[in-house]
Amino acid sequence: MVAYDLFALGAAACWALGSVMSVTPSRHLGAFAFTRWRMAMVAVMLWTVVALTGGWRTFETGYWGAMALSGLIGIFVGDTALFAAMNRLGPRRAGVLFATHAAFSAALGFALLDERMNLQAFLGAVLTLAGVMIAIVLGRHKGETHAWEADHGHVGAGVALALLAALCQALGSLIAKPVMALQVDPVMASAVRVTVATAAHGALLLTGFQAARATTAPTLRVLGQTALNGFVAMGVGMTLVLLALEKGDVGMVAILSSVSPIMVLPLLWFQLKRAPAPGAWLGAVMTVAGTGLILWR
Numbered sequence: 510m511v512a513y514d515l516f517a518l519g520a521a522a523c524w525a526l527g528s529v530m531s532v533t534p535s536r537h538l539g540a541f542a543f544t545r546w547r548m549a550m551v552a553v554m555l556w557t558v559v560a561l562t563g564g565w566r567t568f569e570t571g572y573w574g575a576m577a578l579s580g581l582i583g584i585f586v587g588d589t590a591l592f593a594a595m596n597r598l599g600p601r602r603a604g605v606l607f608a609t610h611a612a613f614s615a616a617l618g619f620a621l622l623d624e625r626m627n628l629q630a631f632l633g634a635v636l637t638l639a640g641v642m643i644a645i646v647l648g649r650h651k652g653e654t655h656a657w658e659a660d661h662g663h664v665g666a667g668v669a670l671a672l673l674a675a676l677c678q679a680l681g682s683l684i685a686k687p688v689m690a691l692q693v694d695p696v697m698a699s700a701v702r703v704t705v706a707t708a709a710h711g712a713l714l715l716t717g718f719q720a721a722r723a724t725t726a727p728t729l730r731v732l733g734q735t736a737l738n739g740f741v742a743m744g745v746g747m748t749l750v751l752l753a754l755e756k757g758d759v760g761m762v763a764i765l766s767s768v769s770p771i772m773v774l775p776l777l778w779f780q781l782k783r784a785p786a787p788g789a790w791l792g793a794v795m796t797v798a799g800t801g802l803i804l805w806r
Contacts, residue, residue: 512756513752513753513756514753514761516750517753517757518800521767521772525776526741527741527742528595528600529600529776533734535595537728538723538724538731539725540595540720541593541714541721543592544589544592548588548703548743549707550735550739551743555696559697559700562694564694567694569693575685576698578684579702580703580705581709583682583684586677588674590670590673591607593670594667594668597664600777605645607674607675607678608638608642610674612638613679614763615760618758621683629802630803633800633803634799637765637796638767640792640799644770644785647792682754682763683759685702685751692755695752695755696748699747750762750766753766765803771796
């Protein structure tokens, strides 16, 4: 087991918690407004840390372009598409589609960065991804009526948005990998990515794009939930992913961080007051076994 494996799993835990925390504020504000508020708050948090630690001193000018592009694709487009999909499909079904980012990342890493896996790691990856898919696809009880399982809007659009989010997540990691391999300050790198994405959201709002406006006026409670979500999922989770990318392969980091839907299961159990369906337990066991093979490869 190596440190970057643990960083990727830590990011998965942050994203699992963040996905559950995001449902209420995202549906209140709408996908665009929620991500804009969240990014702006996280940007302030990250730049505060950068100012206190001096992380900007070692971040060379040449790094800005790649991290800015990574932020535009992976965060501005990817995050917005993901929350738009969650608003339509709920966290469970959006999660199974977004988990395909691991497959996208592995394929792109293989094709563009010449990344390879040994047999044990490959078997672990297949088992992990299969477990995630099974857990989410078969994880719903018959007759489930909770609001998180209800459709809101066109289902086909939700599927397309979730797959777009998965592809953007993979591309964002691929673009960031060469810079992170130089072991730059991950908080500074995160700050650049989030700031560029925030600026893009602000520009979109100024164009008068109707969907960019909040569907319901924000309240202090909703803004507090948004800030906490941003700190956990973006501030901590995204920084852990960038740390993992310093030495880990894009595909392997994506596979380990894709287990977040499995980590969501106990959170949903707590929220819904009902144990996951048998299929979810089967998928969870497969994912744990696959992750074990990867960690001890």
